[in-house]
Amino acid sequence: MGDLRYMTEVECMCILQSKPISVDEDIHSELIINPEHVVRDNLQTLLKRASIVSTELGKMFQKLEKSRWQRVHSTAVRANCHVRSLVNEYNTFARNSPAEIQKYEKSLLEKCMELTTITERCIHTEDEYFLKSMKEAVHEILTEVSESFSQMIDLALANEIQVLVRQIESSDNIYTIGTAISGLLTLTQDGVQLCSIIAKEGAVVALFKICRQDCFSCLYALALRTLASICCVEEGINQLEKVDGILCLADILTDESSTEAARAEAAAVVAQITSPHHTFTQHLSSFLENMEDIVTALIKLCQDASSGEVFLLASAALANITFFDSMACDILLQLNAVRILFEACRDRKRVDTPYSKDQVVTILANISVLEQASLEVLQEKGIDHLLLLLSEKPSSGSPAEVSACERVQQKAAVTLARLSRDTDVAHTAIQLNCIPRLIELCRSPAERNNSDSVLVACLAALRRLAAGCPDSIEDTDYQQLIKPRLVDSFLLCSNMEESFV
Template identity: 70%
Template sequence: MGGSMHENELTHSILLSRLSCSVFSMHLIQMDSVQRWMEDLKFMTDCECMCILQSKPISIEEDAQSEFSLSSQHSDCVNLQLLLKRAWIISTELTRIVQKLEKNRWQRVHSMTVRVNCHVRSMISEYNTFTKNSWEEMKQYETMLVEKCSELTTVTERCIQIEDEQILKSMKSCINDTLTTVAQYFGQLIELALTHEIKNLVKEIDSSDNLYSAESATSNLFSLTQEGSHLCRIIAKVRGIVALFKICRQDCFRGLYPQTLRTLASICCVEEGIQQLEKVDGILCLTDILTDTTHSQATHAEAAAVVAQITSPHLTFTQHLGSFLENMEEIVTALLKLCQEATSGEVFLLASAALANITFFDAMACEMLLQLDAVKILIAACCDKQKVDSPYSRDQVATILANMSVLDQCASEIIQGNGVEVLMEMLFEKSSSGNPAEVAACERVQQKIAVTLARLSRDPEVAHAAINLNCIPHLIKLCRSPTERNNSDSVLVACLAALRRLAVMTPAGLQESDIQQLVKPRLVDSFLLCTNMEESFV
């Protein structure tokens, strides 16, 4: 019995794993609940009607068909949206069948398998109506899936007529196997259909000879990139990156560069996208766009977004791209210029985010920035509230300065630009909205500025300037008051390190209790003391 239980659990886990792999996280489905219900109503009612008609698929209404046929440029996208909706419904139903099967709810298992059968037939009917060119491999999977769904319905129908628990237990294993096979065929069918439709869309971009068709196809492709990383992988696999860079290399499509670059940035959230970008000399193309002064600021900003994406330290697969290192000086120079000339907060955010990521990407970037007067430019930008207009932008600036502060020359640059005052202002960073994402950004700003102060305070001039601006009392407040640092441990550690560095210069402003609790003990002991200061209201 123990072995049987383990086998069932293993089968369930395999099935659920296949479902999660075959049906993707779709932003399409993440919408207002009432709107979602209205969107899904047609599919659900179709299914119920089909149950009455013994699973005979209902054809698409004429008005809906004519609506979907209004523009050939949108047909591929419409097909995909319908396919994704059906796929989401079917995968949800299959997952629920597994859950009901675990609880031996045989009546519910059967009724839900009937629904899945209906949805599968309807999905296949709809897809074939729109495409009108189902190929042999697709037909093969359609046939196998329909047969397995019918088999599942037959088996579950037999189960509701059986009362012997031992017989039902033996049949449960058969149902598990059939469910796993259904999930497998379903996943392969959806993968084939999605790949086929996306390939058509990419072909449309690749063969576009006018602005309208290229804009429409690129817009549709961008919409698909928002549906999850799996679709981005398919787009990369069918040479979507190649087609998009073809657009970016033609002057006649200059007006489409921002939209095309935004799509490229989305696809490059997956490893396959970055690999394709490297293969087609995409970094060289990005460099050309960033350094071409005839392009609009919007185009430069979207090119910066692509750079920020491919250099993101959060992507575990990001590597030192050879072509990026070859062009890094030109890219860094162009991005810093974009920061300096940015006419909006969004442009500055994209440019500074790319620079911040590059400082993690290669240590040479910090030295380049220092030679280009980056400290002066960034400090001046922080004083411009239209340019640096959010904690997110200040987070990027704080990142760049923290990474540059390991260089000895950075201290003198900070002093010359009155940068210590700006650093102190950023140390006081607070969220005005209370939005969790904004609060997290404020924490990162506080932490990175504390790290920057700790590193720069190697220079006595910086340390004394910070002390004269009441840096020590504020650091003590951040250490002792959990609410001031939003209970952030990372901010606490950084503030303790900065406080200890400044205390070496002068004990002024420090009470004996501060020295005994925050400065003299081991860092870990001071950390534990401060984390335990939080009041308990339980």
């Protein structure tokens, strides 16, 4: 009876949604106020329906594994109803669905019916041998249903996305294009799989076409924000490279007539495509050709940023670029980046969160590899600020902010360790009482939020300072934190209870 309740509810829903409220064409046409809104709503509906079906199929795999045939059958009935609802609903709003989708629909519906029929037979028998053989057959059919369903959904999504892309490419109305781009941006938030489909359907090409036309300059920021979301997948970056998108980004960043919002969103795209987390961006040869212009524009954007968000996007792009190619650090030093970044850190309007400080200290840590960086930091009284960064604490308990504070502390210690190769820096750091703070971070897990990466960085900084000025550290601290091997000092200070051999 419990199963029946779910089955009848779904069945009712299936029947009701298969029937239009009205057959009057005039009334129907009045409801469609804007085609782009309809496409976007259709896609959202399709995604919600697909999520429900996927959940049901996943449940069926679990129940089948445990040979709970009654549950398998009831779930099969529900899945069958949901699939039929989805197909009917899609065919209602997609009036001209491609023949390939219709082929998948037919196959999928047949497989779902077969699944329901077979599982019904299984609940009426207790023959173990028969059930065992049926278990393999049902698993095979269920796998086929899952694959067919995924392929059909991908095709249906691609078909609807094509409508939005064609709207961007063919229209000359700013409102219409803006609405279509907003629809794509909304869809990019639904995961990487959808971003891949959007990229494959030509969205990157269409968006850069908009960004190359002065008459659409008011849409640059929206188009670039959408591009940044799409370029989280390899296909998006490949498409960007094919249409020479990096040159377009450089043009927007260096064009003084571009709005700050457009330049900030262009910086966001640069940050995305140069992310160290990507394993497929090292082939961006055109980026190296335009790197000097891009870095110059980004450090200027950091200097002139009117808000913390703009500064964060520009500094994140610069931080990623310093990982992407070491030449960027030389360019930044020539552009007085150390001074600009420390000035920004003293400006609460620009650097107002641990996330911004994380980007700043990342850039400084990478620049500090260069010998001439030491003089720049000393001139800007940067050691004082590194000491402040070593004391960074979250204002809230959110995991993201706590993690950002840990990264700030770790990278501040790394920067200090690298700069302390210079004896002047080491003496300045000791005079400013950096050593007591580093020792506190090593000895107090709460101060570093139990972070092992902060501990290792602080131990390395202490050892570098002690190498130049051994008298600056008390004997107890020296014996425990400096004299042993790094791993032994680490084990002594960490709060791990495991036994290491």
